[in-house]
Amino acid sequence: MTDDEKVKGDAKMKGDAKSRHTINDLPPLFGQDTLAEAIDVSVSKLERDRWLGKGPPYIKLGGLVRYRREAVITHLDQNTIFPKEEA
Numbered sequence: 001m002t003d004d005e006k007v008k009g010d011a012k013m014k015g016d017a018k019s020r021h022t023i024n025d026l027p028p029l030f031g032q033d034t035l036a037e038a039i040d041v042s043v044s045k046l047e048r049d050r051w052l053g054k055g056p057p058y059i060k061l062g063g064l065v066r067y068r069r070e071a072v073i074t075h076l077d078q079n080t081i082f083p084k085e086e087a
Helices: 003-013 032-039 043-052 069-078
Strands: 029-031 059-061 064-068
Touching: 029 032, 032 043, 032 064, 032 069, 064 069
Parallel strands: none
Antiparallel strands: 029 064, 059 064
8 A cells, every 4th residue: 555545544543624525526527436425425336226215316427327416415415304392
């Protein structure tokens, strides 16, 4: 492992904000690696959800899978659960 790889790995382990995507800073169209990082799930989880017909809507371009930022935000909003307040 090179020193550059170690530094990048250390930055990811520390949750360096510069190395991580958030939903609001994503480009309008992006791939599954970017989405997985932004919502903190594995790429295989996204692939499994697509296979099961679950998860955010996606676009298939040949062999490529792309997600629209607004569609992902809408999907997350629709799947937000608000706990009931205790009386």
